[in-house]
Amino acid sequence: MYKLLVSDLDETLVRADGSISPENAAAIKAVLARGIKFVPNTGRGFASVQKLLQAIGTYQQAGQYVISYNGGAVIENKDNQVLATGEMPYADAKQIFDLLADHPEVDIHVYTLNHLYIYNKRQDDLDYVASRGVEYIDMPDRDFTRFANKHIMKVIFMNPDITTRHAVAEEVKAALGDKVDLTYSSARYGEFNHHGVNKGSATLQLAERLGIKPDEIMAFGDNANDIPMLKVVGMPVSVSNGIDDVKQLAKYVTQANYETGVAEAIHHFILQDDK
Template sequence: MIRLVAFDLDGTFLSSFNKYNRPRFKKVFDQLKAQGIKVVAISGNRYYRMAKIFKDYLDDMIFVADNGALIWNKGQVIHQNTFDAESMERLLAEYHYPGMSLSGLNTSYIEQEVPFTQRLILKFFLGPIRRVPSFSPLPEDEFVKLSFRVKNQDTVALTKEINQRLEGHAHATHSGWGTIDIVPTGISKQSALAFLGDRFGIEPDQMMVFGDGGNDIHMLEYAGHSYAMANASDRVKAAAKAVAPSNKEDGVLQVLEDFLTSSQ
């Protein structure tokens, strides 16, 4: 019996930037809600962007932001994980890339030298941004994520290197398009699902999840019913139990519609 459905956003649920079939989703969502199934948007994005995309569902959905570092329910943070000062200082000392961003609890930070066009792109994904002269000293905040971009072909190797060098201090993952996100150690989309399972008494085999990126692999392996999107890499598909049609074909909604039909 499925009791929780979770889906990634970019490349999975969304057909393009912030776009999805809203009437079709409402019909599916209403049926899931009627069956008491919890619906979770789970992403490396900040809550700000997720709330804009699902503005009509803020009281009915659960939002896992920043790759599991912050979990929101009914407009409130129900779980958070932040870097300790030592880990953050070591992280910045070893991996300080141009254009990187630091995500605090409610605001993201970039250095003043970041070009205007890049700031616009970052604001689209991060929401409220504060520019600071430098990350040394750190702004007064608690931090949940550090992000930067590299060449797409370098993401897998660099992610592996970071996880080896900073084991016990941080966890790096890549979501696509050359973006690497670093969150506190032990935090991932899988850990967020485990927290929700404990909180609501839901077992992994009662979860259905969808993803397309490297940061989805662990949750695809964890859930009893997992779907990689047809547009995902072979590495991601190998972690899932099945493959869904692509995000351009509303693959998440197709699978959920089939599930709802079969469960009647």
Template sequence: MTIRLVAMDLDDTLLRDDWTISPRVVEAIQKAKAQGVKVTIATGRMPISTRPYAKQLGLDVPVITYHGAMTQQAVSGEIIFRCVIPSTLASEIIQDVSRQGIYAQIYLKDRVITQTFNEWSQEYARIASVRIEEADLSKLLSQEPEGVEKILCIAAESDLDKLAPFLRQHYGNKVHITKSKPHFLEIIEGSVNKGVALAALADRFGIQQQEVMAIGDSFNDLEMIQYAGLGVAMGNARSEVKELADIVTVTNEEDGVAEAIERFVLNINV
């Protein structure tokens, strides 16, 4: 099997726990690119938070952001695909989430907006290195003609595990609900996910499904790992992800992305 396209999640996959990319991973990616392999990022992050890593790796290709709700050219920022949660639906969801006492923030292109700052917004801003705006979400959504890329709910995992079934029951296939981290419940438009976006990208490049490798660690990576000809779970991945992956590499702290690329793209015995 020849791999011609590699898609990597960012947090807890490509990135170490300190949000840096190890030299070994950088080297493996550069060698793969030198062989003509397309390498991209598929993340739940917003474009502005993804671009520094794409630039560090020299990835002048479309990158998948917002779990597949937006695909942008990495360097220029040209939007190739965008799919939003309609404003009226987003407003309903925000109200339901707020009634349950759960913190939420909305994403509008490269803006992050919340109703009221708290410890969750401070922690998120630190992790993602972005500025979070504070605004009346109901008023803002009533003035937004299209919609938002994503709604993120942040809370203890036990609280999110109660919220998710409620949202699925009320909104059905209008939205796609997933987790990227134990305390991050992510909501996007119902027809998109990382797998759908990766399939569209492979088609754009004229690459067959069996020539795609996808690497990830959490629930939001499941669809792309299942789509790919070779689905790779990180050693630190959720057990549910490991069970559905074709192989399990080592952890993000042990250069799991590099190991996978070396073995299956560069054909180096590691």
């Protein structure tokens, strides 16, 4: 029996406009009514997830959780209490930022525990950020000392061209070595977290806190940053629009995409007797 469901958001659970379908919301509410935990596990900050939590019924609820920043923070929904963080050392974050800032073709996101800063804004990125209801602070210059006393969760960059994205990401990864982990998401981002911090490690950390075994967890994903999460759970699920690497790892691939794929899998494995 599955006791914990963890799900990526963008391109997995929510639609292009950032909303959740009635089918997905209803299926989640049904498993919550059975006492099963449903935890968004996202690269985004937890502040941007609050509207979704309202839609599924876990907003400001004690004993309900969000995993943010690709595993960089585990949050209890009641009062957004921070339970655990995996922040990035300032020197590493600054080195990543400085290398990325030498590339005018990318824009850069610096995530602190409570805010997102964007440097060298691209309109195509701002449009995507706005569609997700994400608020940001404009970073008008390269002075990274503004983060000297802040908790840095991750540093990411955006360019929609896959060749450019991979070339820039690999350059930075080569310079930082095993200090950081590199993943890709949403066909637009290269993401850097502190080494060992990912959606999978945070899932297991929360599960241990709740007394839940890995084989009692179901996870939903679509992209490369979901792979560490899918690797550590008993039932890894890919929505139909998932990339090939995710589909090959999944034990179940939905027929539906992000519109209703999560609901499809929930009904298949958990609510099959609710007909």
